[in-house]
Structure formats: C-alpha cells, structure tokens
Amino acid sequence: MYTISAPHIRRAKLLLRLFVVSAIGLVLVCAFMMKNSSVSDMTEVAKCPACYGTDFCATIESGGVHLYPFLSWFNAKNVFFGRTTSGQKVTLKKLGHNHELDELDTFVCRLMGQPTECRLSEVVWRLDDVQTAIFNTVRSNLSLRSGISFCPVVDPKQIDDLVDRVARHSKQTAYKTLLINVLTMFVLNPEPVILQAFPAEDGWPFPKYLGSCGRVTAQEYVGSNLGYYLNSEWRTRARLALQLLKIAQRLTFHDQHFSLYLTDVTAENLAVDAHGTLKVVDLGNVIIVDKNPPLSARPEGWKEKHSSDIMEECENCFSYSQEDICGHRTSDHNYYAACQFLSSSGWLRDPPEDVRRAYPQLPELLRECAEPQREQGRYRAVRQLIPVLANVTLAAAI
Helix, strand or coil: CCCCCHHHHHHHHHHHHHHHHHHHHHHHHHHHHHHCCCHHHHCCHHHCCCCCCCCCHHHHHCCCEEECHHHHHCCCCCEEEEEECCCCEEEEECCCCHHHHHHHHHHHHHHCCCCCCCCHHHHHHHCCCHHHHHHHHHHCCCCCCCCCEEECCCCHHHHHHHHHHHHHCCCCCCHHHHHHHHHHHHHHCCHHHHHHHCCHHHCCCCCCEEEEECCEEEEECCCCEHHHHCCCCHHHHHHHHHHHHHHHHHHHHCCCCEEEEECCCCHHHEEECCCCCEEECCCCCEEEEECCCCHHHCCCCCCCCECCCCCCCCCCCCCCCHHHHHCCCCECHHHHHHHHHHHHCCCCCCCCHHHHHHCCCHHHHHHHHHCCCCCCHHHHHHHHHHHHHHHHHHHHHC
C-alpha cells in the first residue's frame, strides 16, 4: 500500500495555500482595476463624430453605469457587462478588437487624404458627401470585421432607407453628425445600424438598443444563451424551438423592403430574457436582401422561392450559398438555419409519451425541415411544425 509522507503532505498544503492566495490576489487586483476604471475611460468620445454617437454619454458621464468587475475583466472582443443606477442590466460593446479600432482610425484618415495619424474630430467634417461615402463603403464591402452583406445589389435607395430608419431613433442628432456616425459603424461593424433600423420596440427579436457614447454602444443585456437550456424540461425546449421558428418567419417575411437571413445560428448567438423570450444577440453575420431592387438588378428566377440545400462537400456542417439566397426575393434559408440547429443539437429529443401519441408526425416534420425530400418541403413542414409546437406548449400552460 502506498502512503504519502508527512513532508509531501506539508509541501502539498503549502502549494495549495500559495495557489489560493495568488488566486485571491489576482481577483482583488482585477476588481480594483475595474473599480478604478470607469466606463467613460473607454469611450474615446474625443474622436466624435467619427464614433457611434453621443446619445448615451449623459448616462455614462454621470456615473450611471457600473461594470461587473469579473465579467468585464475577462471579456472577449471588447464586450463589457454592467448595470445602470436604475437597475437595468446592459451590454457595452466597442464593436471590435483594439487593433480593429486602430484600423478604423487609419481608414478615416486615409479617406480624408490625411496621414494615417490625424485629428479625427476635425478632419472628418471636411467630408462633403457623407451619403456617397456610406454607399461606397457598403458597395465595396469595406467593413473591417462584420459579416453583414447587402444584395442582390447595393442600391442608394436601400442605404437611404436604412439611414432614415436610424434617423427616426436619433432625432436629437444633427443630420450630418448622424451620417458620419453611420459611416463609422458601417466601416467597423454595422450591428448598431441593424438594431436601430429593426428595433426591438417594433417587435424585432433583437436586444433593445440603448444608445452610444463615442466608441462604445449600449444595448440591453438579454440573459443566458440558449445552450443553458439544452437539458431543460422538454416543453421548455419546445417553447424555445417554436420561438426560433417564428424568429425565422419574421426575419424573412415581416418587413416589406428587406429580408434578414442569419448565417450563424448557434446557441451562443441566441439568448433568453427574464420573460422567457428568445432573442438574437449577435448580428455580426447577416445577409440583407432588398426585396424591391431595380428591375435591371433582379437575377433570373428572382420571384421563385429558393430552398437552401446542404452542400455535398459539407457533410455534418451548416452550409449555404449566399449567391443563391441573394438571387431570390424569398428564401427558406432562415427555416433551414433554425431546423439545422434544432436537428444537430438534438433540441427536441426524447419527447414525452403524450406528445409522441398526439403528434407522431413531429420527428418527420423536423427531418423534412432540416433536409427536405420534396419540392418546397421545408415551407410545408414549418407551416405544420409551428401549430404543433404551439399546441404542445399551450397544453402545458393550461
């Protein structure tokens, strides 16, 4: 029988104490640094109007936002978490890594024909036609880190529509200032443009946009991501699956001018709020299709409904053709993305016996949605899946 000698035990205890003391020290240092680092230190508001806006500055500068030290210290992609003095949880984003923010400064300086290091707050005002600069940025796909694409063509009316939607939510901002803000966001990451053009207040399944201060945007903190619910009670998962399908439906059909197609549906990019409402919390990968492009820009087969297929070379992975999605006024891509997620994650596995008896067609509907075997099969499967899941969750609520 192997025994541990007393010196080894003492050494192990000493190492354990050192580890605990070091860990506590690290936590205290991090907490101290975060406590003494206010949100206003991060805003870079002096670079405005080459920033995201200033409508949230009063809240930040008055000390109205307090960061959660541990969540904010160990953050990724310059994303911070906190709470306002009124108790609202918020997510603060700088929209990119530090080196990408430096690249943004360089881009703006070069756009104005200046050295790579220039005084942004002054030179950016010399830009005469900001709307054209926005259009050229989007058309040339010059965004530094966003996966947002516009198609089938980038049309000035399309961009003007989005800018007008943002303007309706920024009425206190001078129009040229607003345009420069929008240009800055399009260059780095237009997620705040999407949040304002398709606002949560109008029923869009996104976090509520709270405003910006310099190079920091603020939006509501939604809650735990969808992965937290993977092992929840079956009807809870069914309720969330129903919401995911309805999100796919809304993004595709609700707006008269645009369809928004999600290209990265993962548990990390979806979250559930305190009321059990599912929302898309990362809009960094979206295809925006103009439903009414100029006649000359409409591809052959534009009015035919498109169906996304799994590519042969992409077994057991999520694949799609952006060209095909952009070549049709309507695509089932959002349904495809939703059902592929539900299928690959086993989200609706092991339904209760009463559900299996009442809805024996449920597994087949899910398979047809994920990999349709009939023409337009995915559309038909979803038309049946939504009422089935609604009935299941309604029965649980009664």
